[in-house]
Amino acid sequence: MQFLIDFCSVDSIEKSLVFPLLNCSKHEASILREIVALYMRGENEIDIQTFLEQKYYAKGFEILPYLKEISHLIKLGWLATQDRFSQERCESVLELRNAVISVSPNLLKLLEHGRLFNSDIKDTIYNNSLEYLQDEWKRLHLMRQYNRIQSVLNTNLSQSCDNYINNTLANIINTNATKNTKKIKIQQYFKKHHLNYHEKLIFISLTQAQYNGEFGLSLKEIVSLGKNEEEKIILQNLLASNAKLLKSGIITCFESFGDFSFMEQEFCIPQHIFNNLMCDKSSQNANLEDEVAKSEIFDIITPKKGLDSVILQDSVREYFDILLQHLNPKVHKLLHKWEIKEHADIDSKILLYGASGTGKTSSAYGLAKDLGQKILYLDCSKVLSMYVGESEKNVRRIFDEYHAITMATKEKPILLLDEADQLLGSRNDIAGSTSRMYHQMQNIFLEQIEKFCGILIATTNLVDSLDSAFSRRFHYKICFNMPDIAMREKIWLLHFPKHADFKDKKERIAKELSKFNLSGGQIKIITSNTCYKVATRKDLSFSLDDFIAEVEKEQNGAFGDSKKMGFKQ
The missing domain is CATH 1.10.10 (Arc Repressor Mutant, subunit A)
Incomplete structure (x- = not known):
């Protein structure tokens, strides 16, 4: 005192x-x-x-x-x-x-x-990036306070505040960071990318926003960190598309459409970079199931059956056999040795397209089983949002969370984007007030799959309206047609209940049922519905008529080619 x-x-x-x-x-x-x-x-x-x-x-x-x-x-x-x-x-x-x-x-x-601002930042040793950043965030808080009242301060008081925030506190933080003989991750990152003072300022402000659960910060919020007009212009120029931060992928820009001004465009640090900097190396990697459990959009699937359990057309099965050979790690190591590829990691984007219920998802599971891989599964309907800008953010989120999970676990499961129609449809077919949102969402998706490293499988019911720009991004494109009569017979036999009594031979019932033009998905649902019906009556034997009754219900309740599987009548 x-x-x-x-x-x-x-x-x-x-x-x-x-x-x-x-x-x-x-x-x-x-x-x-x-x-x-x-x-x-x-x-x-x-x-x-x-x-x-x-x-x-x-x-x-x-x-x-x-x-x-x-x-x-x-x-x-x-x-x-x-x-x-x-x-x-x-x-x-x-x-x-x-x-x-x-x-x-x-x-x-x-x-x-003796000054307007005071902080509990003190001499210490930072053990990790978070401890360092928490002090930097405190300094940012004072910086924002100072910027708000600077115009009403006299010269001496203004210089005193500025000196305390940008010299005294900054020196304490920098000294603390150098005390640890083991370099802090984020300090190494700054040095690796040669970030200057203002670039660090932008990066640190984004870490605070994302640590607090926000998507990022708007251009307006970042520029407000400048204490005068000159510094605000510097910050704005550093966020230009041709500036290092964006060009090098250190941060990314999310451009909002609708009634948003230029200053409202948002910036964020890619999630895998953020998580890598915030997570210190440990002797044991995180468990894949535990990491996926934290996600709101992904499910982890461990397939139990290979491609042999999926009834496929001969040409499709041959394609998958070739694909399995191409996805052999030895092949990719050889391609890397020949300098065809920059790295030896398996890198493949696969598109499975065709009518609903034709076995696309089952084939993806079977492929993963034969490759000995787990699946990170996403129902793409979760990507769309009624709010302007949210769908575009969620597309980024798919890949950011995937990178974060693989970074934490050191595992690379197959990324399966199921029912990805809204991401893959022709952009010329989109009209109305949501057209710009779809264009932006699909542009982001194009950019992300271009950079994706690993095995990505996308399934879609679209056949005729696939956007050519997406088609070019996939290494393998496999078309699934409706099963022919011979395939339908096999599918019926595959789905018939085991250890159950039939009033006629299974093969004869399957042969009769195969005459109905149904997809594999419909056959599975019809069989399930028939089993529910039989299980609730005294006579537990299955007859051809039992199945035909459910076939008629399915056909009468169909909504055309776009009908979704799974509704019970």
């Missing part, structure tokens, strides 16, 4: 430690000292008229010069006031006659610390 004691006890007020920061006259500082003395004696609210009469014997017109000085102290932010009758702030000098005043929080901070 040396500043408070010095201010109240020094003989010449202009020699007090805080006087250069007050930006007021000697007499105004003396008035301030008298008010502080009353505050220390327990008088939180001081009646101006009574104060002037008792301290300066001023009455009537004699109080006018004092009111002007008190008004100036209020404008400087050292005193707070309100009219005792209306409970509103006084807007004119004469209104102060009937007002009460109190010491402002800013003056109390100044008298306690």
Whole structure:
């Protein structure tokens, strides 16, 4: 409390430690000292008229010069006031006659610390990136506070605040970061990419937003970190599309459509980069199931049956056999050796397309089983949102979360994007108010699959309206047609209940049922519905008529080619 004691006890007020920061006259500082003395004696609210009469014997017109000085102290932010009758702030000098005043929080901070801002950032050793960032976030908080009030501060006080935030605290943080002989991840990242002061400022502000669960920050929010117009322009230029931060993929830009201004476009750090910097290396990698359990969009699937359990056309099965050979790790190592590929990792994008219920998802499961891989499954209907901008964010989120999970677990499961119609449809077919949203969403998807490293499988019911731009991004494209009569017979036999009684031979029933033009998905549903019906009656034997009854229900309830499987009648 040396500043408070010095201010109240020094003989010449202009020699007090805080006087250069007050930006007021000697007499105004003396008035301030008298008010502080009353505050220390327990008088939180001081009646101006009574104060002037008792301290300066001023009455009537004699109080006018004092009111002007008190008004100036209020404008400087050292005193707070309100009219005792209306409970509103006084807007004119004469209104102060009937007002009460109190010491402002800013003056109390100044008298306690000798500065307007104070922080608990102290000398320590950072053990990880989070500890370092938490101190940087505290400094950012003070920086934002300073920027808001800078225009009303006098030169001395402004320089004092700036020096404390950008020199004193910054030096403490930098010193703490160098004390650890084992370099902190984020410091290594800054050094690797040669980030300057303002680039670091942008990056650190984004880490805070994303750590707090936000998507990122708008251009307006980032630019507000600049303490003057010149610095704001610097920050804005660093976020240009051709600037290093975006060009190198250190941060990404999400451009919003609709009634959004240029300053509302948002920026974020790719999730896999963010997670890698925030997670310290440990002797044991995270468990894949545990990491996926944290996700709101992914499910983990461990396939139990291979492609031999899926009834496929001969040409499709041959395609999958070739695909299995191509996905052999030895093949990719050889391609890397021949310098055909930049790396030896398996890198393949596979598109399975065709009518609903023709075995696309089952084939993806079978392929994963034969490759000895787990599946990170996403129902793409979760990507779409009714809110403008959310769908585009969710497309990024798919790949960001995938990278984050693989980074934490050191495993690379197959990424299966099931029912990806809305991501793969022709952009020329989209019209109306949502067209720009779809275009942006699909552009982001194109960009992400272009950069994706691993095995990605997308399934879609689209056949004729696939966008050619997407088609070019997939290494393998496999078309699934409706099963022919021979395939349908096999599918019926595959789905018939095991250990159940039939009133006729299974093969004969399957042969009769195969005459109905149904997809594999429909056959599975019909069999399931028939089993439910038979299980609830006394006669537990299955007949051809039992199945035909459910076939007719399925056909009568069909909505055309776009019918979704799974509805029970």
